[in-house]
Amino acid sequence: MALIRSAYQDELDGVSQSLVDLTGMVTASMVKASKAVQTADLALAEEVIASDTKIDDYQHELDARIIDIIARQQPVASDLRALVTAMRMSADLERMGDLCHHIAKLARMRYPEVAVPAELVKTIENMGTTAVKIIEKSTHVIKTQDLQAAIELETDDDEMDKLHRALFVALLDDSWSHGIEAAIDMTLLGRYYERCADHAVSIARRVYFLVKGEYASESQAAI
Amino acid sequence: MALIRSAYQDELDGVSQSLVDLTGMVTASMVKASKAVQTADLALAEEVIASDTKIDDYQHELDARIIDIIARQQPVASDLRALVTAMRMSADLERMGDLCHHIAKLARMRYPEVAVPAELVKTIENMGTTAVKIIEKSTHVIKTQDLQAAIELETDDDEMDKLHRALFVALLDDSWSHGIEAAIDMTLLGRYYERCADHAVSIARRVYFLVKGEYASESQAAI
Numbered sequence: 001m002a003l004i005r006s007a008y009q010d011e012l013d014g015v016s017q018s019l020v021d022l023t024g025m026v027t028a029s030m031v032k033a034s035k036a037v038q039t040a041d042l043a044l045a046e047e048v049i050a051s052d053t054k055i056d057d058y059q060h061e062l063d064a065r066i067i068d069i070i071a072r073q074q075p076v077a078s079d080l081r082a083l084v085t086a087m088r089m090s091a092d093l094e095r096m097g098d099l100c101h102h103i104a105k106l107a108r109m110r111y112p113e114v115a116v117p118a119e120l121v122k123t124i125e126n127m128g129t130t131a132v133k134i135i136e137k138s139t140h141v142i143k144t145q146d147l148q149a150a151i152e153l154e155t156d157d158d159e160m161d162k163l164h165r166a167l168f169v170a171l172l173d174d175s176w177s178h179g180i181e182a183a184i185d186m187t188l189l190g191r192y193y194e195r196c197a198d199h200a201v202s203i204a205r206r207v208y209f210l211v212k213g214e215y216a217s218e219s220q221a222a223i
Numbered sequence: 224m225a226l227i228r229s230a231y232q233d234e235l236d237g238v239s240q241s242l243v244d245l246t247g248m249v250t251a252s253m254v255k256a257s258k259a260v261q262t263a264d265l266a267l268a269e270e271v272i273a274s275d276t277k278i279d280d281y282q283h284e285l286d287a288r289i290i291d292i293i294a295r296q297q298p299v300a301s302d303l304r305a306l307v308t309a310m311r312m313s314a315d316l317e318r319m320g321d322l323c324h325h326i327a328k329l330a331r332m333r334y335p336e337v338a339v340p341a342e343l344v345k346t347i348e349n350m351g352t353t354a355v356k357i358i359e360k361s362t363h364v365i366k367t368q369d370l371q372a373a374i375e376l377e378t379d380d381d382e383m384d385k386l387h388r389a390l391f392v393a394l395l396d397d398s399w400s401h402g403i404e405a406a407i408d409m410t411l412l413g414r415y416y417e418r419c420a421d422h423a424v425s426i427a428r429r430v431y432f433l434v435k436g437e438y439a440s441e442s443q444a445a446i
Contacts, residue, residue: 067307074297084290087307091314171403180394180406187410 011069012079015086016142018062022093023139023203025055029100030135030196034128036107037189038121040114048104055097059090066090085210089142092199092206096135099196106189115185117178120170124186127163127193130156131200138200141207150204151216160197164190234292235302238309239365241285245316246362246426248278252323253358253419257351259330260412261344263337271327278320282313289313308433312365315422315429319358322419329412338408340401343393347409350386350416353379354423361423364430373427374439383420387413 029048036045066083069075075083106115116124134156141150167190170176171183208216252271259268289306292298298306329338339347357379364373390413393399394406431439 067303070293070307071300071303077294080290080294084293084310087310088314091311168407171407176403180399180403183403183406184391184394184410187407188414191411191414 008069008073011065011073012082015062015066015069015083018058018065019086019089019093019142020139022055022058022062022090023135023142025051025058026093026096026100027132027135027139029055029097029104030128030132033100033103033107034125034131037103037115038125038128040107040111042108042111045104045107045111048100049108052097052101056094059094059097062090063087082210085206089203089206092203096196096199099192099199102192103189106185110185115189117182117186120167120186123163123167123170124189124193127160127167127190130160130163131193131196134160134197134200138203141204145207145211147208147211147216150208153201153204154216157197157201160194164194231292231296234288234296235305238285238289238292238306241281241288242309242312242316242365243362245278245281245285245313246358246365248274248281249316249319249323250355250358250362252278252320252327253351253355256323256326256330257348257354260326260338261348261351263330263334265331265334268327268330268334271323272331275320275324279317282317282320285313286310305433308429312426312429315426319419319422322415322422325415326412329408333408338412340405340409343390343409346386346390346393347412347416350383350390350413353383353386354416354419357383357420357423361426364427368430368434370431370434370439373431376424376427377439380420380424383417387417 029051032044033048035041036048066087070080070083073079109115114121134153137149137153137156140146141153167186171186176183205215252274255267256271258264259271289310293303293306296302332338337344357376360372360376360379363369364376390409394409399406428438
C-alpha cells in the first residue's frame, strides 16, 4: 500500500531534503557575503567565513550517508543514478559555499574600505541578487523536479553573463579611476559570482538529465 | 589462484587506467595551452580548444562506465569507495581540462599579440611548468598510490601560490605599464593555473584518503 513507506524510501527522501538544506545554507551565505562586500560589513563577512566549515561538514556527512545507502541497499539503476547525481550536486554546493567564502574574504581584506567602487555597486548588487535568484530557483528544481524552471535557469544565467560583461566594460572605460588593485578585486569578484551561478545552473541541468535522460536542447533553453 | 583474474577486477583496473589516460590528456592540454599563451601560437591554442570536447566525452564515458560497474557488481564497501573516488577525480580532471581551455582562449583572444606582457613571461612560464609538474605527480599518485608523493604535492602547491603572489606584486608595482586590460587578463590567467593545481592536489588528497581513511595531517604535509 502507498501508505506504507519503506525505510529505504525515507533514506532517499532524506538525501533530497539534505540537498535542499545545503542550498539553503549556500543561499544564506550568498545573501550575507554580497551585503558584506557592498557595505564593508565585517561582522557579516566573518559570519560567512565561519559558516563555510559548516557547509563543508554538512556536505561530507551527506556524501558519507549516500555511499552508505548505496553499499547497504544496492539500489536499482534509477535510484543509483539519483544518488550519484545527489553526490555531484553536493559537490557543486560545497564549491558554491567556497565562492561565497571568497566574496566574504574580499570584504574583510578591504575593510574598513568598501571593496566595491561606488560606480560598480549597482552592478555587483545585481550580480548578488541574480546569484541568489539562480540558487533559489535551483533549490526549487531539486525540490520539485520542475523542468520548466530548470530550462529558465539557462536564461537567468544569461543575465549573469550580461552583468559580468558590464563589469568588464566599466573596468576598461577611460573614466576608471580606481587603479589596478580595485580592477583585480572586481575581476575576481565578478568571477566568483559567475562561477557560483554556473554551479547552480549545473545543478538544474543534472536534475533535468536525471528526469529526462538527456540534456535540455538549445532550442528549449532559448524559450 | 592469483593467476586467475576476474572480469570484475579487470573492470576496476580499467577505471584506474582511464583516469591515467585522462590525466595524460589534461597534461598535454596544459603543456600546449601554456606554450600558446606565452608565444601567441594560434594553431596550438585551437588544438587545445578542440581537444576539450574529447576530454569531456572521455570523462562522461568513464562516469557512465563506473555507474554501470556499481549497478552490476554491487561492490563491497572498499571497492565502492574507490569507484566513487574515481568519479570525483574524473570531475576534477574535466574541470582541469576546462581551465586549460580558458588559457587557450585567452591566447586566441589576444592573437596576434602575445597575451602575456614581457616582464611576466617568466612567472607565467613557471606557473605553467609547476602546473604540469603537479598534474604529472598526481598521475603518478593515481598509478602507484605513492602516499609520499601525495604529501609532496602540498609543497608543490605552495610553489604555485608563491608564483601567484609574485604575479600580483608585478601587477601592483608602480612600474606596471600595460594598463587595466592586461591586468585583468593576468589576474584571470593566474587564477586558471592556481585552480588547475588545486584540482590536481585534490586528486592526490583523494587517493591518500582512500588508502589511509583520513587526510594527511598538516605536519605530514609540511615535511
